[in-house]
Amino acid sequence: MEDSTGRFDEKSFSNGDVYIGMIKGILPHDKGKYTWSDGTVFEGNWEGEKMTGKGLIVWSSGAQYEGEISGGYLDGYGTLTTSAGCIYRGGWRMNAQHGIGRKQYSNSDVYEGLWKEGVHEGSGRYTWNNGNMYVGNWKNGKIDGRGVMKWVNGDTFDGLWLNGLMHGSGVYRFGDGGLYIGAWNKGLKDGKGVFYPAGSKHPSLKKLHSPHDSDHNGFLLNVEKQEAPKARVKRSLSENMPVISRFKSFRQISHRTSSLKINLIRNDSAQDCVCHDSSLPLSNAVDDDQSEASSESTLVYEREYVQGVLIMERISECSESSRRKKQQNKFSVKQVKKSSCLDIFEGRQSYYLKLNLQLGIRYTVGKITPVPAREVRSSDFGDRARIRMYFPRAGSKLTPPHCSINFYWKDYCPMVFRNLREMFRLDAAEYMMSICGDSGLRDLSSPGKSGSIFYLSKDDRFVIKTVNKSELKVLLNMLPKYYRHVGDHENTLITKFFGLHQITLRGGKKVRFVVMGNVFCTELQIHRRYDLKGSSQGRYTNNDKINCNTTLKDLDLKYEFQMDKKLRESLLKQISLDCKFLESQHIIDYSLLLGLHFRAPENMKAFVEHHESVQRQESLPSGDEGELLILPKGLLLVSHEPSIVNTAPGPHIRGNTLRAYSMGDNEVDLLLPGTARLRVQLGVNMPAQATRKVEEEVEAKEVELFEVYDVVLYMGVIDILQNYNLRKKIEHAYKSLQFDPMTISVVEPKMYDERFIKFLEEKVFPETP
Numbered sequence: 001m002e003d004s005t006g007r008f009d010e011k012s013f014s015n016g017d018v019y020i021g022m023i024k025g026i027l028p029h030d031k032g033k034y035t036w037s038d039g040t041v042f043e044g045n046w047e048g049e050k051m052t053g054k055g056l057i058v059w060s061s062g063a064q065y066e067g068e069i070s071g072g073y074l075d076g077y078g079t080l081t082t083s084a085g086c087i088y089r090g091g092w093r094m095n096a097q098h099g100i101g102r103k104q105y106s107n108s109d110v111y112e113g114l115w116k117e118g119v120h121e122g123s124g125r126y127t128w129n130n131g132n133m134y135v136g137n138w139k140n141g142k143i144d145g146r147g148v149m150k151w152v153n154g155d156t157f158d159g160l161w162l163n164g165l166m167h168g169s170g171v172y173r174f175g176d177g178g179l180y181i182g183a184w185n186k187g188l189k190d191g192k193g194v195f196y197p198a199g200s201k202h203p204s205l206k207k208l209h210s211p212h213d214s215d216h217n218g219f220l221l222n223v224e225k226q227e228a229p230k231a232r233v234k235r236s237l238s239e240n241m242p243v244i245s246r247f248k249s250f251r252q253i254s255h256r257t258s259s260l261k262i263n264l265i266r267n268d269s270a271q272d273c274v275c276h277d278s279s280l281p282l283s284n285a286v287d288d289d290q291s292e293a294s295s296e297s298t299l300v301y302e303r304e305y306v307q308g309v310l311i312m313e314r315i316s317e318c319s320e321s322s323r324r325k326k327q328q329n330k331f332s333v334k335q336v337k338k339s340s341c342l343d344i345f346e347g348r349q350s351y352y353l354k355l356n357l358q359l360g361i362r363y364t365v366g367k368i369t370p371v372p373a374r375e376v377r378s379s380d381f382g383d384r385a386r387i388r389m390y391f392p393r394a395g396s397k398l399t400p401p402h403c404s405i406n407f408y409w410k411d412y413c414p415m416v417f418r419n420l421r422e423m424f425r426l427d428a429a430e431y432m433m434s435i436c437g438d439s440g441l442r443d444l445s446s447p448g449k450s451g452s453i454f455y456l457s458k459d460d461r462f463v464i465k466t467v468n469k470s471e472l473k474v475l476l477n478m479l480p481k482y483y484r485h486v487g488d489h490e491n492t493l494i495t496k497f498f499g500l501h502q503i504t505l506r507g508g509k510k511v512r513f514v515v516m517g518n519v520f521c522t523e524l525q526i527h528r529r530y531d532l533k534g535s536s537q538g539r540y541t542n543n544d545k546i547n548c549n550t551t552l553k554d555l556d557l558k559y560e561f562q563m564d565k566k567l568r569e570s571l572l573k574q575i576s577l578d579c580k581f582l583e584s585q586h587i588i589d590y591s592l593l594l595g596l597h598f599r600a601p602e603n604m605k606a607f608v609e610h611h612e613s614v615q616r617q618e619s620l621p622s623g624d625e626g627e628l629l630i631l632p633k634g635l636l637l638v639s640h641e642p643s644i645v646n647t648a649p650g651p652h653i654r655g656n657t658l659r660a661y662s663m664g665d666n667e668v669d670l671l672l673p674g675t676a677r678l679r680v681q682l683g684v685n686m687p688a689q690a691t692r693k694v695e696e697e698v699e700a701k702e703v704e705l706f707e708v709y710d711v712v713l714y715m716g717v718i719d720i721l722q723n724y725n726l727r728k729k730i731e732h733a734y735k736s737l738q739f740d741p742m743t744i745s746v747v748e749p750k751m752y753d754e755r756f757i758k759f760l761e762e763k764v765f766p767e768t769p
Contacts, residue, residue, distance in 0.1 A: 021046070044069065059083075067092070082106075090115070099429055100369075113138070114429055122433060136161070146438070159184070174198070188308035195301040350443055352404045354455060356503050357464065357513060358436040359391055359402055360409035364501075368414045369428040380415040381480050383473075387411040408504040412476065416483060417499050423487060424496055424517070424654060431498070434459050435515070460521045462498065464513055471721040472512045475500060478585045485581045491570070491655035491682040494578045494717045519593050519683070519716035523676070526595040526714065530557055533591045534752075534759030535745040537735075551593075554759075559596075561688040561713065562768050564637070566661035567680070572765065574682055576757055578717050583753045589722040589745060592760065595714040596690065599635055599672065635687045635710045640667035640679065653681050670712065678712075686713040724749050 010020045021032020028034070028046035035041050044055015050072045058064040067078015074080070074092040081087050090101020096118035097103070103111045113124015119141035120126075126143075127133045136147015143149075143161045150156045159170015165187035172180045179202050182193020196202050304312040364387050379385060389409045395401035421431060435441065439458035455464040467475070475482075475497070486492050496517035503511045520526050529551040533539065540555035563571070575592070582590055640657045657667040658680045670678040670685050678685040690709040722728070732746045741747065742755065761767075 093117075099427065122429065162186070182303070182305070189305035190308070192302070192304045195303055197299055197301070200299060350453070353453065353503070353511060354441045355402065355404045356391070356407050356409070357441070357455075357501065359400070359404075360389070360411065360501055360503065361499065361515075362432055362436045363389060363391075363399065363409065364411040364414055365418075365428055365432050368418050371415070371418075373419075373422070374415075376416050376419055376483065378480075381413055381476070383412065383476050385413045385415070387414050406506050410502040410504070412472075412500040412502070413479060416479060417497070420483065420486070420496075421498050424498075426498065434461050435464070456518065460518055463516045463518045465516065467512050467514050467721060469510075469512070470723070470725075471514075472500065472502075474587075474721045474723045475514065478587075481581070481585065485578075489574070489577060491574050492578055493574055493683050493715065494582070495720055514721075517716075519718070520595045520714055522597075522684070522714060524597040524712060527598050528552065528596040530554075530594040530596075531591045531718075532557065532594060532759070532764065533589070533745055534756040535743060537739050537743040537745065539745075557764070558692055559690040559709075560763065561690055561711070561765050563686070563688045563765060564660045564662050565768065566659050566665065567686060568765055568767070570658055570682060571686070572757070572761060575717065575760060579753045579757060582717075582720055583749045586724045586749050587720050587722060588724045588728065588747065588749050588752045590717055590720045590756075592756075592764075593716050593718045594764075597712040597714070598690075599710040599712065635712070636671040637663055637668045637680075637687060638671050638677075639663060640669050653684050655682055657681060658686075672712075683713075683715045686715075687711075688713050 007023055008021065009023045010018070011023070012018050016037030018035045019028055019032060021028060021034075022030040023032075024030075028049065030045065032046050033041065033043040034051075039060035041058045042051055042055055044051065045053025047053070051069045052071060053069065054067065055069055056064065056066045057069075062083035063081060065074060065078055065080045067074070067080075068076025069078075070076060074095050076092060077090065078092055079087065079089040085106035086103065088097060088101060088103040090097060090103075091099025093099070097115040098117060099115060100113070101115050105111075108129040110127045111120060111124055113120065113126075114122030116122065120138035121140065122138060123136070124138055125133065125135045131152035132150070134143060134147055134149045136143065136149075137145030139145065142164045144163060145161060146159070147161055148156065148158045154175025156173045157166060157170055158173075159166060160168030162168070166184035167186055169183050170181075172182075174180075177198035179196040180189075180193055181196075181203075182189060183191040185191075299315060302314050303310060367387065387410070389399060390396070390406075391399045391402065391404075391409055392406050393402060393404065418428075421428070434457045437458055441455040441457060441464065444454035444456050444463075453466045456462070457464075482494075482497070486494070486496070497514060498517065499513075499515035501513045501515075503513070520529075527548070529549075530553070531551050532554050534554065536554060539553040541550060541552050546552070546556075579590075637660050657669075659665050660668040660680075668680050670680050670687050672678065680686060688711050690711045692708070728746050732741075732744070732748070735741075735744045735746065747755070
């Protein structure tokens with residue numbers, strides 16, 4: 001009998017390839033060395049016939065790669081050295097540079113930053129061999145967005161770029177001290193601007209510039225000397241993040257779906273060694289403004305350009321005394337505003353909260369990402385497992401200057417939440433770009449009476465909510481078992497948590513945040529939203545407060561949803577498992593957040609118009625109307641075919657595609673005529689038929705025509721941080737004296753669980769007759 005671990009063997013193939021290593025059955029397994037007939041050699045781990053794990057590839061051209069491989073592709077972290085002398089060290093996905101990486105080109109140019117599918121995309125720093133340096137945004141391999149260019153002659157441009165050229169507003173500082181503030185169009189000055197000669201007093205540029213001085217570069221140099229190569233690249237970028245945090249090309253990196261064969265890199269590995277000059281206007285580094293710099297400190301020139309040609313110039317008439325007076329007035333206003341940090345915070349609450357939150361998340365995610373992945377330990381949980389940092393407004397060696405007020409940042413259980421993000425397949429760079437990009441966070445009105453503040457990320461993937469001290473304590477206490485539960489149940493519908501943070505102002509005011517996955521992150525429009533608890537007391541919404549974005553309650557729900565037998569079974573089974581977990585943690589007051597996307601109304605509208613038209617034209621007798629009252633279908637289940645599904649199920653969904661009883665217990669996709677083909681998973685893209693609960697008696701065919709809708713459902717179990725504590729017990733006792741105890745929301749956990757499940761099984765998703 002063959003050893004289960006395989007055997008060591010040498011095999012030669014008819015095409016000249018040779019394999020030496022472990023073999024299990026007839027396939028390579030574990031460690032082995034494969035030599036192709038053209039001289040290419042791979043030495044590393046195998047799984048079946050695929051190179052998987054860590055290994056070394058040496059191509060016949062002289063190029064070599066050492067690092068992680070998955071399914072035969074360069075995927076993970078690794079180093080590629082081409083035959084032309086280019087060296088790339090960083091992340092890979094499907095044979096392309098992707099994520100955080102550093103590349104040194106054969107001409108000694110160096111790029112450190114974010115990559116997307118083989119090109120610069122996002123934030124990064126490029127240093128040319130002549131000493132010029134750019135720190136900022138990239139798009140499709142070119143400088144694009146906000147960035148800072150520093151030339152070796154001392155000139156600096158801080159502003160907007162497009163396709164490698166200065167384009168938009170910016171600040172140009174000359175090496176001799178002169179300064180021009182204005183606008184550019186495709187590399188040329190265009191429009192009105194102001195020139196301050198060398199020696200004159202410039203306006204404050206703290207809000208315009210980002211630090212990129214020698215101290216910062218020296219810090220990076222020290223990091224590179226002390227850290228391992230893998231940690232060096234990621235640490236270098238994370239420390240650069242504050243520098244380039246305000247640049248505009250923070251974009252979501254989409255997953256690469258095309259499959260590239262490994263031999264493409266064998267043949268073309270040297271082609272990636274190209275000097276990326278990005279069409280930079282380096283020749284324009286010396287500007288005519290330098291020759292016009294004046295030693296007079298009072299001179300300020302107002303200029304106007306048309307495509308680089310100066311058409312107007314006049315000396316500003318503001319005197320030195322008037323300028324001083326204006327500065328004194330501004331100073332006195334600032335002094336009044338700064339009299340209380342809390343006053344400023346309350347006055348611009350949303351702005352400061354969002355800015356501080358972005359600064360903190362960028363710092364801690366950048367700090368934890370380079371740490372080697374490992375299993376969480378007991379010491380990773382609890383309120384003592386945290387990262388703390390002080391963010392002064394003027395900046396420090398580890399934090400950037402910012403436009404908010406001084407604050408302290410605390411990140412709870414960073415290793416646990418880092419593993420949770422990886423568990424739900426969230427890339428660290430994508431996570432930061434989604435929350436910390438220039439587009440910022442959007443304010444949402446609170447759907448409940450908790451008074452919490454809600455923010456939504458620019459790509460709708462994440463919801464950020466403020467929590468109180470007791471909710472933070474509940475989450476920290478339940479986190480070990482929550483981590484185990486979501487790890488054991490891929491289809492869990494309970495809230496996905498990705499971060500827990502606290503901001504403390506100098507006055508002592510604390511604001512706590514939790515970052516969660518957005519249940520309604522979908523390309524389809526959500527027409528109705530419901531927050532369902534299974535209770536009835538006070539669970540309704542006043543008609544005058546209802547609009548298209550209102551989250552309705554239990555008594556507002558006038559529909560029941562008929563689903564495929566297998567889909568319904570899978571849904572209720574998982575909800576039951578999630579509720580048992582919440583009951584074990586003494587959690588109550590949770591709810592099912594349900595979103596409806598209607599597909600049928602437009603079809604029925606067209607059908608009704610056609611039906612009335614036919615009746616008018618042909619005067620059909622009533623007995624012939626039956627065939628005309630067959631509703632057109634807006635949804636269709638088809639067998640799952642991964643190769644043609646072009647829409648992802650959701651950003652935080654891990655489970656398998658669901659099986660449908662009506663399709664022979666096969667995995668299914670949802671076909672939307674004329675729209676899309678969607679993968680059906682638990683809580684995402686679930687088809688159903690919504691039947692309106694009609695109270696008054698009407699004819700059966702009228703109900704069928706106007707009260708049955710095809711819908712696509714999105715759902716999740718939310719608000720899971722309310723513990724059944726002493727305060728809730730007192731609330732239960734008090735309300736039980738006024739109302740039926742079974743109708744109030746606050747009941748003990750076991751009763752809450754049973755009532756919640758019963759409500760969903762009987763009232764929301766009843767079994768099909």
